[in-house]
Amino acid sequence: MPKTKQQTSGSGKLITLLIVAAFMALTIILENTMSPSSLLFTVIKKGAVYSLVAVSMNLLNGFTGLFSLGQAGFMLLGAYTYAIFMIPSDVRDSVYYLFNGSSVHFSFQEMFGAIFGTAGFGGAVSLVLGVLVAIICAGIVAAIFAYLIGLPVLRLKSDYLAIATLGFAEIIRAIFQWDKLGPVTNGANMLKNFPTFADFNIKNASGQIVLRLSAFVPVFLSAVCIFIIVLLINSSYGRAFKAIRDDEIAAEAMGVNLAHHKRLSFCISSFFAGVGGALFAMFTTMVQAKVFTSTMTYEILLIVVIGGIGSVSGSCIASLLYIAASEWWLRFLDNETYINGTRVPLLRSGFRMVVFSVIIMIVVLFFRQGIMGSRELPELLRRRPKKQPAVEEVRTHE
Amino acid sequence: MREPILKISDLKVNYGGIEAVKGISFDVPEGEIVTLIGSNGAGKSSTLRTIAGLVKPVSGSVALQGEDITGKDPDAIVARGVTLVPEGRRIFPDMTVLENLKIGAYLRKDDLTDDLDWVFSLFPRLKERSWQAGGTLSGGEQQMLAVGRALMSRPRLLMMDEPSLGLAPLVVRDIFSIIQEINKQGVTILLIEQNANMALKIADIGYVLETGRLILSGTGAELLVNEDIKKAYLGA
Numbered sequence: 001m002p003k004t005k006q007q008t009s010g011s012g013k014l015i016t017l018l019i020v021a022a023f024m025a026l027t028i029i030l031e032n033t034m035s036p037s038s039l040l041f042t043v044i045k046k047g048a049v050y051s052l053v054a055v056s057m058n059l060l061n062g063f064t065g066l067f068s069l070g071q072a073g074f075m076l077l078g079a080y081t082y083a084i085f086m087i088p089s090d091v092r093d094s095v096y097y098l099f100n101g102s103s104v105h106f107s108f109q110e111m112f113g114a115i116f117g118t119a120g121f122g123g124a125v126s127l128v129l130g131v132l133v134a135i136i137c138a139g140i141v142a143a144i145f146a147y148l149i150g151l152p153v154l155r156l157k158s159d160y161l162a163i164a165t166l167g168f169a170e171i172i173r174a175i176f177q178w179d180k181l182g183p184v185t186n187g188a189n190m191l192k193n194f195p196t197f198a199d200f201n202i203k204n205a206s207g208q209i210v211l212r213l214s215a216f217v218p219v220f221l222s223a224v225c226i227f228i229i230v231l232l233i234n235s236s237y238g239r240a241f242k243a244i245r246d247d248e249i250a251a252e253a254m255g256v257n258l259a260h261h262k263r264l265s266f267c268i269s270s271f272f273a274g275v276g277g278a279l280f281a282m283f284t285t286m287v288q289a290k291v292f293t294s295t296m297t298y299e300i301l302l303i304v305v306i307g308g309i310g311s312v313s314g315s316c317i318a319s320l321l322y323i324a325a326s327e328w329w330l331r332f333l334d335n336e337t338y339i340n341g342t343r344v345p346l347l348r349s350g351f352r353m354v355v356f357s358v359i360i361m362i363v364v365l366f367f368r369q370g371i372m373g374s375r376e377l378p379e380l381l382r383r384r385p386k387k388q389p390a391v392e393e394v395r396t397h398e
Numbered sequence: 399m400r401e402p403i404l405k406i407s408d409l410k411v412n413y414g415g416i417e418a419v420k421g422i423s424f425d426v427p428e429g430e431i432v433t434l435i436g437s438n439g440a441g442k443s444s445t446l447r448t449i450a451g452l453v454k455p456v457s458g459s460v461a462l463q464g465e466d467i468t469g470k471d472p473d474a475i476v477a478r479g480v481t482l483v484p485e486g487r488r489i490f491p492d493m494t495v496l497e498n499l500k501i502g503a504y505l506r507k508d509d510l511t512d513d514l515d516w517v518f519s520l521f522p523r524l525k526e527r528s529w530q531a532g533g534t535l536s537g538g539e540q541q542m543l544a545v546g547r548a549l550m551s552r553p554r555l556l557m558m559d560e561p562s563l564g565l566a567p568l569v570v571r572d573i574f575s576i577i578q579e580i581n582k583q584g585v586t587i588l589l590i591e592q593n594a595n596m597a598l599k600i601a602d603i604g605y606v607l608e609t610g611r612l613i614l615s616g617t618g619a620e621l622l623v624n625e626d627i628k629k630a631y632l633g634a
Binding site: 236239240242243246247249250251252253254255256257310374 | 450452471472473475476477481482483484488489490491492493497500501502504505547548551
């Protein structure tokens with residue numbers, strides 16, 4: 001019966017929401033009880049940022065069937081937009097010292113600071129609002145570029161689209177390192193001193209940290225963005241995207257405007273990649289164009305594939321596992337280790353990546369569809385509906 | 399005579415570099431079942447795809463109740479009440495039956511309950527399977543889903559490209575009786591078929607295409623008894 005099934009699927013959703021909420025609560029508790037320098041928090045922060053970027057890539061590659069490799073380029077746009085609008089004006093000269101100061105003379109945080117004050121609660125409000133506005137701007141800039149690039153590029157199919165978007169990401173990276181743009185982008189040098197996740201730790205009057213939120217903030221922001229993407233996927237637009245992925249001609253025959261919906265999906269995906277780029281900038285505390293290479297796109301693509309193409313929860317789980325494995329669990333493989341004075345063979349710098357690659361190969365071999373396939377967490381959590389008896393009878397009909 | 403719902407004039411279509419349709423003209427009167435028959439490569443599919451806007455014609459015109467819709471985008475044509483059930487069903491295999499049906503109504507923003515009920519009353523089996531993935535249906539059920547999906551756009555003219563393709567004779571008979579039922583409920587049908595016998599039996603008007611040209615027309619009953627047609631298409 002359709003109705004009962006909907007209800008069980010509703011309970012699956014509820015459990016998923018509870019898991020996410022529990023994860024956030026656990027993040028706050030652990031960060032305030034454990035040593036804040038633990039690698040666990042690096043994993044949580046980076047994992048949250050990568051989840052968002054992976055889900056945004058999944059929206060395009062997994063749900064709309066557009067194979068794009070421009071993610072790092074859009075992240076770069078987002079990261080730079082965030083940094084340029086958030087560096088406080090009093091440190092701009094020291095950041096842009098090679099170009100005699102920046103051509104941008106304000107920051108969003110200071111704009112809101114002028115309204116709400118810079119100290120105490122008002123300072124917190126202006127920090128939060130400034131960061132939010134800058135993040136949204138980061139997304140919008142990425143989306144505008146996506147729109148312009150999409151006009152010619154989205155006419156291409158599969159591999160050709162991948163090559164074109166990859167080319168775009170490389171070009172953008174080169175342009176942002178160009179000296180002539182120095183007063184805005186600081187050339188090939190890094191942008192720094194903008195607010196990061198650590199600024200969200202709540203301090204008391206004497207400057208001591210009362211409540212650490214630096215790991216909670218990226219988790220929360222990513223969760224909100226991913227929630228918006230999930231709403232989109234479940235809307236009629238999401239259905240149209242999936243229709244395009246499954247069968248372009250049938251979708252077109254049903255009245256889905258291909259060009260319009262591909263552009264829409266591309267822009268929304270890039271918007272969230274831009275937001276992800278801004279969060280990535282906050283995570284790394286600096287922005288430099290040379291970080292956003294195609295390797296980064298491939299990392300994200302790997303996460304999407306391991307998690308399952310067409311599964312949002314798969315992307316999230318995979319990015320946490322991927323980051324945990326690469327940044328934390330396999331660290332020891334890079335260190336030369338001595339047991340009873342004898343050196344353990346193979347353990348040296350770089351061996352981690354060898355083991356990691358083998359693990360990925362094994363995962364891909366045994367989970368052909370990725371960890372989740374195209375399923376979502378709520379589907380796994382709800383009880384399986386009983387098989388309906390009518391199936392066999394119809395099969396004999398043919 | 400009333401104005402036909404669809405009027406094709408001197409339509410020429412190139413497909414894959416060759417001239418697939420070489421200037422054909424025909425009418426589809428409102429409320430009737432019209433069939434185009436002909437062998438492989440006669441230009442039947444190209445004609446339907448052109449009407450649906452999936453292919454742009456070289457010359458000629460397509461008029462829907464007097465309005466020229468030649469070369470309009472597919473979504474504009476669907477919005478005007480002309481929907482194509484594509485050849486080979488082309489349902490969305492990873493989506494549930496219900497999602498497939500909702501895609502059919504994509505351009506409509508109003509309430510779908512009545513139309514879902516209508517489609518489910520025509521195809522009760524789809525209701526039983528509404529939460530199943532489209533790809534898990536049998537061939538006949540997939541064809542029903544393809545027809546149901548097209549009906550969700552509430553078409554005035556429903557075009558079907560080879561609905562009997564690859565189906566067992568018993569299932570084909572079901573499909574054709576449902577086509578008649580849909581027609582009775584006021585939807586004009588333009589049907590192309592290789593199974594000429596079946597198509598002509600239910601058609602009010604038949605047109606015969608050969609290598610891109612219209613060579614014969616008549617009522618379904620007339621064509622069924624025509625000696626040339628019998629030899630060429632009915633295998634008698």
